[in-house]
Amino acid sequence: MLTAQSKHKSYADVRRKDLEFDVEDMVFLKVVPMKGVLRFEKKGKLSPLHDVFHVSMLRKYVADPTHVVDFEPLQINENLSYEEQPVEILAREVKMLHNRGIALVKVIWRNHEVEEATWEREEDMRAQYPEVFED
Template identity: 45%
Template structure:
């Protein structure tokens, strides 16, 4: 039972379905064209939603078909570096990196694999969704050694800044905000990010020296 029906003891009647639920009522002739137009718009919206869902499903099915591994294959596991600043709480992330490679022990269901992990990763569950795995193709720029980062159970780790490469001031209507461009450990120069200088000074005072 819908909340509206439980509260008022009858089903909710929207303008579109006035003639389908409950007693029929004579509608003003001026309302009929508006209702017909609304019904047509709803049909168009539903068709577009179905089209979008079908497109997304086709893409997802295609991706799943490509991401299939065999027992004994070597794969990387995707990990997500978070910037250790206030902006990290807002969900801003750096480019994902991969750790490994690790050997696949067995397939679990249709969308997951159990990996052979080192003892240093014993607190991390060793079954991973297929979308977190990447077939082993050597690429040193995207591989991390687990001893270089401190992973948590969600496969994220806090990245550390190594250098300030530039400065600028962001002009707002009533104030100015000093920004610094930060180079992050394990990331290329192209991935440097602009951060609020005050936040970085509080979090990483050693970065600013004297």
């Protein structure tokens, strides 16, 4: 029995490592939903974030200048929403629907990546944002 236990321990120890963090070290915190069914309180609020975590929930962060995110300040409305502004039209396409062509344009929005470009109706875009079509 001891032989089997020591064998399993040696296999487990290969993957295991001691983690040590200093004060002010940058770390990633693993925040995934817990398994099982959880119910919100009657008010529908989430529980506040706890400020003490087990070390197994932390991963050391290695500084990388490519992780810095450029951003432009947003004008926030009183209801905590903001107005989307188109930056550029990437493509134009006509979709046929019941023998009728619908013109679509692929739009890049400010503060969004190219991968997040959306297809919008050209008619609506021309009415709402005519400055994008001026070339």
